[in-house]
Amino acid sequence: MTLYVLFFMFVQIGLFTIGGGLATLPLLKEAAVDGGFLSLGEFIDMVAISQSTPGPIGVNLATIVGYRLEGILGGVIATVGIIAPSLLISMVIARWMRNYADHPTVQSIMTGIRACALGLIASAAWFILREAVFTGDSGGATGLEWLVALTDIRALVLFVLMGAVYVFKPAWPVVYIVVGGVLGVLFL
C-alpha cells in the first residue's frame, strides 16, 4: 500500500465517521480487514489498545493501523488523513454556517444517519463477538450441534460474566480490558 492510498483510505473513513468514534469501527473493518490488509483478530486487538489508551478512538485506530501498514510515517499519514475532513468541515462551519446544527435539513439528514450508524456499529460488535466467542470448528454439523461445536464455552462464560458486571456497573473501558487480559491468561 502506498502512503497516498493510505492517506485517502483514512480521509474517507474520517469523512463518514459521523456521530461518535465507534462509527469508525465498521468503516475501518471494511477498508482494512475486508480489504485484506489486517486479520480480524489483529483488528480487534487494535480496537482494544485504542479503547484503553488516551485520546479519541478514531485517532488511536488511525495511528496504530497506519503504523502496522506503513511504519511511523504511515501512522502519522493515517492520522492526518482521518482528522483532515473534521478540520476542514468544522472550519467552514465555524466561518460561514453558525446555525448549522439547528438547520432542519441537517437535523433530518442526521436523524437518518445516526440510526444507520447504530446498525453499522452493531455489525462491528457482531463480527468481534463472533471472533472472540464463536471460534470453534463446526465440523459440518447443523442446528444446535453446529452452534455448540462453534462456541468456545470458556470464552462464552467469560463474556456472560463480564457482561453481567457491565450491566450493573459500567466502568472505564480500560478496567474491562485489563480484567479481560488477566482472565484470558488464567482461563483461556
Added chain:
Amino acid sequence: MIPEVTRELVLLYTMFFRIGLFSIGGGYVMLPMLRVEVTEKRDWLSVPELLDYYAISQATPGIISVNIATHVGFKRRGVAGALAATAGVVMPSVIVILLIAIFLPALRANVVVARAFAGIRVAVAVLLTGMLGSLVRKGWNTAVDVVLTVAAFGLVVFGDVSPIPLIIGAGLVGYLLGRWRRHRA
C-alpha cells in the same frame, strides 16, 4: 518578548494536549474538562456557546473531539488557532500509540500475552455490546430509527454491503422523511 498571538497558540496546543491525554476510552470526559478550561478558568466562551459547539460537532462528519478543538481554536485565533488546538488534541494519541505499536509485535510473540489478548477480545466484545445498548436506548426514538438500524445491520452482516453507501442512503431517507413531514405540517 513573545507576541500575544504566539502565546495563545501555545496555550491552545497545550490545553488540548492535556484534554487529549485525559480522554481515555471515549470522549465522555472531554466536555467537563473543556468547560473548566474555557468557561471557568478563562472567559473564552459562555456555557451555552460551548454546548452549541458540542451539538455542531456531533452533527458534523469526523472525529467529535477534533471538531470541538477546531471550533474553539478557530474562535480564538482563526485557522492557526484551529490547527494548534487540533494538533494538541491528537498528539497524545500519536505518541502513546506509536510507542505501543513499536513494541507490540515482540509482545504478541509471547504465549502468555497471546492468551491475554484472547481474553481482551472477549472484553472488547462486552464493551461494544454494552456501549451499543446505551446508544440504542438514547438513539431509538421512532419506528423509522429502528427500521434503519436493523436494515443497516442486516445488509452488512448478511448482504455483505459496504457501510458508506448505507450511510449515504440513510441520510437521504432522513432528508426525504423530514421534507415530507414539513410539507404535511
